[in-house]
Amino acid sequence: MALDSKTDTRPQQFKVVGTRPLRPDGIDKVTGRARFGADMSAPGMLVGLVLRSPHPHARIRSIDTSAAEALTGVHAVVTRADFAPPADPGVADVLDNCMAGDKALYDGHAVAAVAAISGKVARQALKLIKVDYQPLPHVTDVDAAMAPDAPALHEGRADETVPAGMSPNVMARHEFGHGDIDAGLSQADRVLERSYRTEATHQGYIEPHACLATMAPDGQADLWCCTQGHYMVRNTCAAILGIEQGQLRVTASEIGGGFGGKTTVFLEPVALKLSQKSGRPVKMVMSRAEVLRATGPTASSSIDVRIGMTRDGRITAGFAELRYQGGAYPGSPVDMGSMSAFAPYDLENVRTVGFDVVTNRPKQAAYRAPGAPMAAFAVESAIDELARGFGLDPLDVRLHNAAREGTKASYGPTYPAIGLEATLRTAKDHPHWSAPLGPNQGRGVACGFWFNFGGDTCVSLNITPDGTVTLSEGNPDIGGSRASMSMMAAEELGIPYDRVRTVIADTGSLGQNEVTDGSRVTFAVGLATIEAARAAKREMCKRAAQVWGIDEDAVIWEDGAARPAGPNAGQHPPMSLAEIAAIASNTGGPIAGHFEVNAEGAGVSFATHMVDTEVDPDTGAVKVLRYTVFQDAGKAVHPSYVEGQFQGGAVQGIGWALNEEYIYGEDGILQNPGFLDYRIPVASDLPMIDTVILEIPNPGHPYGVRGVGETSIVPPLAAVANSVSDAAGVRMTSLPISPPKLLAAIRSGGS
Amino acid sequence: MTRMAKVQIFGSLRAATDGKSEVEVDASTLRELLDGLADSYPGLRPQLDRGVSVAIDGRIYNDSWFIPIRDDSEVVLLARLKGG
Numbered sequence: 075m076a077l078d079s080k081t082d083t084r085p086q087q088f089k090v091v092g093t094r095p096l097r098p099d100g101i102d103k104v105t106g107r108a109r110f111g112a113d114m115s116a117p118g119m120l121v122g123l124v125l126r127s128p129h130p131h132a133r134i135r136s137i138d139t140s141a142a143e144a145l146t147g148v149h150a151v152v153t154r155a156d157f158a159p160p161a162d163p164g165v166a167d168v169l170d171n172c173m174a175g176d177k178a179l180y181d182g183h184a185v186a187a188v189a190a191i192s193g194k195v196a197r198q199a200l201k202l203i204k205v206d207y208q209p210l211p212h213v214t215d216v217d218a219a220m221a222p223d224a225p226a227l228h229e230g231r232a233d234e235t236v237p238a239g240m241s242p243n244v245m246a247r248h249e250f251g252h253g254d255i256d257a258g259l260s261q262a263d264r265v266l267e268r269s270y271r272t273e274a275t276h277q278g279y280i281e282p283h284a285c286l287a288t289m290a291p292d293g294q295a296d297l298w299c300c301t302q303g304h305y306m307v308r309n310t311c312a313a314i315l316g317i318e319q320g321q322l323r324v325t326a327s328e329i330g331g332g333f334g335g336k337t338t339v340f341l342e343p344v345a346l347k348l349s350q351k352s353g354r355p356v357k358m359v360m361s362r363a364e365v366l367r368a369t370g371p372t373a374s375s376s377i378d379v380r381i382g383m384t385r386d387g388r389i390t391a392g393f394a395e396l397r398y399q400g401g402a403y404p405g406s407p408v409d410m411g412s413m414s415a416f417a418p419y420d421l422e423n424v425r426t427v428g429f430d431v432v433t434n435r436p437k438q439a440a441y442r443a444p445g446a447p448m449a450a451f452a453v454e455s456a457i458d459e460l461a462r463g464f465g466l467d468p469l470d471v472r473l474h475n476a477a478r479e480g481t482k483a484s485y486g487p488t489y490p491a492i493g494l495e496a497t498l499r500t501a502k503d504h505p506h507w508s509a510p511l512g513p514n515q516g517r518g519v520a521c522g523f524w525f526n527f528g529g530d531t532c533v534s535l536n537i538t539p540d541g542t543v544t545l546s547e548g549n550p551d552i553g554g555s556r557a558s559m560s561m562m563a564a565e566e567l568g569i570p571y572d573r574v575r576t577v578i579a580d581t582g583s584l585g586q587n588e589v590t591d592g593s594r595v596t597f598a599v600g601l602a603t604i605e606a607a608r609a610a611k612r613e614m615c616k617r618a619a620q621v622w623g624i625d626e627d628a629v630i631w632e633d634g635a636a637r638p639a640g641p642n643a644g645q646h647p648p649m650s651l652a653e654i655a656a657i658a659s660n661t662g663g664p665i666a667g668h669f670e671v672n673a674e675g676a677g678v679s680f681a682t683h684m685v686d687t688e689v690d691p692d693t694g695a696v697k698v699l700r701y702t703v704f705q706d707a708g709k710a711v712h713p714s715y716v717e718g719q720f721q722g723g724a725v726q727g728i729g730w731a732l733n734e735e736y737i738y739g740e741d742g743i744l745q746n747p748g749f750l751d752y753r754i755p756v757a758s759d760l761p762m763i764d765t766v767i768l769e770i771p772n773p774g775h776p777y778g779v780r781g782v783g784e785t786s787i788v789p790p791l792a793a794v795a796n797s798v799s800d801a802a803g804v805r806m807t808s809l810p811i812s813p814p815k816l817l818a819a820i821r822s823g824g825s
Numbered sequence: 826m827t828r829m830a831k832v833q834i835f836g837s838l839r840a841a842t843d844g845k846s847e848v849e850v851d852a853s854t855l856r857e858l859l860d861g862l863a864d865s866y867p868g869l870r871p872q873l874d875r876g877v878s879v880a881i882d883g884r885i886y887n888d889s890w891f892i893p894i895r896d897d898s899e900v901v902l903l904a905r906l907k908g909g
Contacts, residue, residue, distance in 0.1 A: 233871060233875075234840075234841075234868070235837045235838075235840075235872075247837050248836075248837050248904060249836030249837040250835050250836055251836060252846075333909060334908070334909020335909075410904075413904070425836070440907065440908065440909030441909050442909045443908070443909060444907065485835070485901075485903060486835060486880060486901035486903065487880035487882075487883050487885075487899060488882075488883055489883055490883040524908075525885065525906050526908075527885075529887070591907075591908045592906075592908025592909070594908065672888055672889055674884070674885070674887060674889050674892070675884040675885065675886065676884075676885070677884070774884070784908060784909060
């Protein structure tokens with residue numbers, strides 16, 4: 075659907091949108107009443123557990139499950155042999171990741187699963203499964219995996235873009251850009267060449283993966299699970315199991331965080347298969363160690379950057395080669411990193427080349443603006459170093475080069491109206507920018523870009539007999555969408571917020587819905603909510619016209635009521651939504667509105683972050699002192715949630731920059747699969763994250779809404795690194811900037 | 826009436842378009858554009874099968890076949906975008 079010119083870009087007057095009502099899920103969550111993935115039970119339910127590979131790379135010669143199957147209390151054991159090759163090749167890697175085939179490809183890869191009457195029996199059964207492994211050489215580092223003699227995970231899977239002679243672990247090559255890099259660099263007063271590295275980090279959602287599966291002998295199946303997209307779960311599981319999508323009903327639980335990591339399946343097809351084999355409901359819940367070993371962290375990266383700049387701060391050319399390892403299967407987000415690396419800037423000469431590389435690590439999953447934060451770390455660090463080297467203000471340099479309406483983006487298209495410049499100017503005028511710094515303290519800034527998406531969306535809005543409104547949407551609420559949908563429906567209908575309740579419908583109740591990802595929900599589901607409300611309003615106007623005996627075109631909806639309008643409408647008192655609802659049975663039956671759309675054409679998004687840090691020169695420890703996020707939200711429907719998105723992205727980025735990393739030993743085994751050793755920032759590590767919401771209406775949405783969920787994680791890696799580099803007097807090019815790493819850099823006088 | 830849409834091709838796909846960074850395709854909708862690209866440049870088929878996103882006048886589309894493309898539209902082929 076084309077969404078051009080959906081809205082007048084002048085500010086609109088809102089009554090509900092832009093306020094901060096109480097969140098509808100708040101009481102349930104703080105009282106423990108909310109039901110998450112592990113909170114559902116069923117009569118006769120079994121416990122499912124997974125046996126995982128202790129090797130980073132091994133051929134599976136055979137699996138003997140007979141002793142486990144003979145154990146009293148065990149009702150089913152499954153291996154890859156229980157799954158037919160999927161007819162849809164698009165899910166072949168997903169299945170292989172859920173249950174290994176000929177080879178175990180990483181430490182923690184699932185090789186078998188059991189369903190038993192208790193966790194104790196299931197654990198005993200796992201010990202009775204005999205797997206004959208032939209260990210193979212492994213590789214976990216991206217640059218090592220690109221060496222010609224590196225151990226190969228897959229042979230012959232590189233696509234046609236990979237030049238001959240590269241390591242078989244290189245799956246794809248991506249190139250974007252325009253202009254002439256060498257000519258641009260020759261115009262520069264200084265050309266900076268730097269290499270940067272980031273480690274794999276996990277989304278760190280607090281709730282582990284969990285599900286309850288029931289597959290009856292008649293082929294009907296039900297699944298309860300925590301996911302960002304239960305329609306995706308339905309479609310993927312149906313393809314893997316060879317059943318019809320309509321026979322599998324998936325219900326999304328409350329979700330304890332996802333951040334992109336719950337946009338695929340891990341346990342769900344296995345639980346369904348165990349249920350099918352045992353004839354009983356099967357519940358599976360991952361431990362934290364399983365989450366870290368076997369679900370999707372993001373890619374680690376190794377990036378070379380070459381940027382030329384004149385002494386007055388103009389970037390004459392930008393080049394980056396990006397190498398991302400995405401675990402054991404193709405599909406790292408290096409293409410997205412390559413497109414977004416230089417996206418904030420108006421450059422005549424720009425080129426990025428990206429390589430998608432496989433290693434013996436768990437298959438990466440999406441993580442908030444997948445691929446962009448690492449690229450921004452490299453480019454924003456280099457720009458910062460050049461700017462400071464010339465004695466220029468880093469914000470001025472970014473303003474000097476900022477992309478604007480009409481700029482040809484580094485990934486190809488010409489930008490429409492965008493908000494980057496507004497975030498930079500607001501940052502420059504903010505008191506944070508001119509606040510004094512003390513000894514060992516530094517300040518850093520960085521910009522970030524993200525695309526934002528739309529996609530398939532359904533909303534059904536029902537008017538109840540007492541005049542309240544229920545709204546069904548098909549996207550799990552991970553960022554406040556129940557509140558924002560209720561607010562947009564209330565705004566459109568002209569009724570109070572608390573008269574609307576939004577629920578997340580199961581897959582049997584609405585048509586196809588794209589996953590809750592790509593910062594799409596407030597934009598796309600919001601658009602569908604508004605259109606569904608408008609459909610209901612049209613119907614209510616028609617009912618009022620019927621009662622008044624006038625033409626329906628002579629009725630308008632205003633302030634929550636149908637009103638006669640126009641020269642021949644006559645004099646009739648307004649009929650409120652509740653009054654029309656009360657007589658719905660007399661005027662034709664229940665009243666509803668619905669809307670279904672592929673909401674394409676979402677607008678891009680930009681942010682600028684500013685952070686002060688203090689470095690302890692004796693220990694290398696970094697303290698974050700002050701942090702401010704400047705981002706364009708188009709229109710903030712519920713500003714508290716928008717602030718929460720800005721703050722959450724900043725905090726995850728701070729963790730990525732300072733603490734978090736997947737650490738693999740020489741043996742290819744993950745060394746830190748727990749939250750004690752994999753340390754995410756907690757409240758006591760952080761200052762209050764300040765936020766400045768800019769509102770530059772998105773013309774593609776009726777209220778001007780722009781997605782905000784992902785852009786906020788793009789700048790912080792670089793902003794923190796720039797700040798620490800300023801504070802410590804040494805340039806940090808490798809993340810995380812852990813105390814030992816920073817201390818070594820300080821002592822050696824440079825990284 | 827023949828309507829030629831100019832399509833910008835990103836770098837790693839130019840091997841399939843004889844090195845050209847911009848090609849012309851007879852198309853007035855996204856579907857005609859994708860079909861036309863596959864017919865005229867068979868080397869693009871693997872990428873088209875894997876999935877592409879298309880920026881039309883600065884807005885990004887994935888699947889909507891009947892999005893109109895005007896003669897003067899800016900059309901840019903992109904790798905399939907994916908979010909988190």
